[in-house]
Amino acid sequence: MTELSDELLVAYVDGQLERKQSRAVERVLEQDDVIARRVYALKNAHSRLEASFEAILAGEEAIVAPPEPQRPGFFVTWASAAKIGLAGAGLVAALALAIAGYGRPLVLPNFAGNRSDATEVEWTGSLPSTWQDDVARAQALLSRESLSVSPEGQANLDLIGFQLGQAVASGLKLPDLKSEGFRFIRGQLLRAGGEPVAQLLYLGSSGAPLALYAKKGEGAAEPEFKSYGAIGGVEWSDEGITYLLAGELDAPRLTLLADTIKKQADAPKPSALNAGKSADAPQAPERRPSVKQ
Amino acid sequence: MQAEEFQHSIRPGLVIMLPRLMRFADLLVGAREEGTALLRRALQRMLAEEYRYQRGVALDVWAFGEIYRHWLGELREHVNPMGQVNIEDESFARLFGEEGDEIDTMTASFIGNLPPQQRLTLLLVYGERLDHTDAGRVLDVPAETIAVRLVRITAAFADQFGQDEDGNPDAFEALYPEEPTLS
Numbered sequence: 001m002t003e004l005s006d007e008l009l010v011a012y013v014d015g016q017l018e019r020k021q022s023r024a025v026e027r028v029l030e031q032d033d034v035i036a037r038r039v040y041a042l043k044n045a046h047s048r049l050e051a052s053f054e055a056i057l058a059g060e061e062a063i064v065a066p067p068e069p070q071r072p073g074f075f076v077t078w079a080s081a082a083k084i085g086l087a088g089a090g091l092v093a094a095l096a097l098a099i100a101g102y103g104r105p106l107v108l109p110n111f112a113g114n115r116s117d118a119t120e121v122e123w124t125g126s127l128p129s130t131w132q133d134d135v136a137r138a139q140a141l142l143s144r145e146s147l148s149v150s151p152e153g154q155a156n157l158d159l160i161g162f163q164l165g166q167a168v169a170s171g172l173k174l175p176d177l178k179s180e181g182f183r184f185i186r187g188q189l190l191r192a193g194g195e196p197v198a199q200l201l202y203l204g205s206s207g208a209p210l211a212l213y214a215k216k217g218e219g220a221a222e223p224e225f226k227s228y229g230a231i232g233g234v235e236w237s238d239e240g241i242t243y244l245l246a247g248e249l250d251a252p253r254l255t256l257l258a259d260t261i262k263k264q265a266d267a268p269k270p271s272a273l274n275a276g277k278s279a280d281a282p283q284a285p286e287r288r289p290s291v292k293q
Numbered sequence: 294m295q296a297e298e299f300q301h302s303i304r305p306g307l308v309i310m311l312p313r314l315m316r317f318a319d320l321l322v323g324a325r326e327e328g329t330a331l332l333r334r335a336l337q338r339m340l341a342e343e344y345r346y347q348r349g350v351a352l353d354v355w356a357f358g359e360i361y362r363h364w365l366g367e368l369r370e371h372v373n374p375m376g377q378v379n380i381e382d383e384s385f386a387r388l389f390g391e392e393g394d395e396i397d398t399m400t401a402s403f404i405g406n407l408p409p410q411q412r413l414t415l416l417l418v419y420g421e422r423l424d425h426t427d428a429g430r431v432l433d434v435p436a437e438t439i440a441v442r443l444v445r446i447t448a449a450f451a452d453q454f455g456q457d458e459d460g461n462p463d464a465f466e467a468l469y470p471e472e473p474t475l476s
């Protein structure tokens with residue numbers, strides 16, 4: 001009889017083994033009935049346990065969250081949160097109202113047994129899956145330390161602008177925000193929904209980085225402010241490029257910065273950052289731009 | 294509360310994930326009424342000490358962990374720290390769904406008799422689909438401990454229901470002549 005540990009067999013049942021390892025286990029199973037029976041039992045146990053717990057949330061989603069929830073993060077608009085607080089009369093809604101601050105101090109009735117009322121609550125945790133939402137989440141991972149080391153190539157602003165423009169859209173320009181107290185630190189390419197997104201990072205005299213994201217696409221031309229938890233964002237679209245300016249700033253400040261960027265993009269001349277240099281814009285590199293992805 | 298203040302607090306996130314938090318608390322204590330009461334107390338603390346939440350940390354992982362730590366704290370202060378809610382199989386099964394949809398009583402009984410930490414391990418990994426690292430963060434254990442727990446639980450379940458004395462593979466099915474009620 002071959003000795004195989006439960007650890008290995010459960011990993012096999014759970015599909016965590018690499019292909020070679022799985023094949024090795026399968027060869028043993030073909031030859032060893034005892035191990036095969038053990039795997040059979042583990043597989044049954046695993047599937048029943050997994051199905052039980054999957055069903056908890058699946059049933060919940062069917063009740064509370066048509067048509068889907070992703071795992072909700074902490075980003076939610078005031079309107080959405082207020083909506084859930086005002087939507088229903090059951091347990092979830094009552095708890096939601098209490099959390100939302102309607103009725104401080106937090107005094108809650110006994111809700112036991114009233115879960116079915118949750119059907120009246122509209123689930124608002126599923127966020128719109130726009131690229132702006134995705135990158136705003138990523139913004140929360142940035143800090144000043146994230147920018148402490150800047151690749152040497154970042155000093156060549158023309159090259160960065162050219163590379164990002166090539167990847168995202170030719171009309172993309174690097175805004176100059178010095179007059180607003182923010183200096184350009186670096187640009188890089190991210191990816192959202194399988195498409196490139198340019199990320200331009202700026203630092204002010206203090207605080208977290210300010211980021212401008214740009215992606216090819218159409219949207220509303222007028223800047224619109226949204227709050228993503230502690231991060232604010234202003235979205236707009238211009239000449240086939242959609243933008244998101246994100247940072248830990250309030251709505252008026254971000255909107256002002258967005259207006260500045262918009263004006264620079266609309267200006268007939270190149271942005272101030274590239275002024276006087278566009279005629280000498282670098283030739284298209286033979287290789288794909290080596291900007292970070 | 295002003296909209297501006299609301300936007301920058303953790304309250305909206307907690308509101309959205311309430312059903313998940315409730316399920317977590319219910320599974321932790323093993324009963325709905327006590328779970329709701331625990332969640333209420335834990336939420337009060339979370340909101341009162343909102344500053345402890347560090348931006349960038351997944352709010353669900355943090356909130357689950359807060360509920361768990363709150364429960365642990367209450368357990369330690371209790372006269373009988375080993376005391377737990379007496380879990381009835383039938384009512385426990387209803388935590389997995391409404392009447393008619395709950396899991397079979399054998400599975401419910403097995404899960405209900407697990408230590409709370411092991412029940413939560415199953416919920417976090419199989420239900421919430423957290424990876425072992427995040428599940429470990431919630432339960433204050435290394436990711437390796439989560440993996441070991443899953444193996445032990447699965448093996449124990451297989452031992453209990455999966456094999457008869459002769460190791461007959463049909464025995465497992467014999468215990469479940471019909472399909473489980475959960476799809």
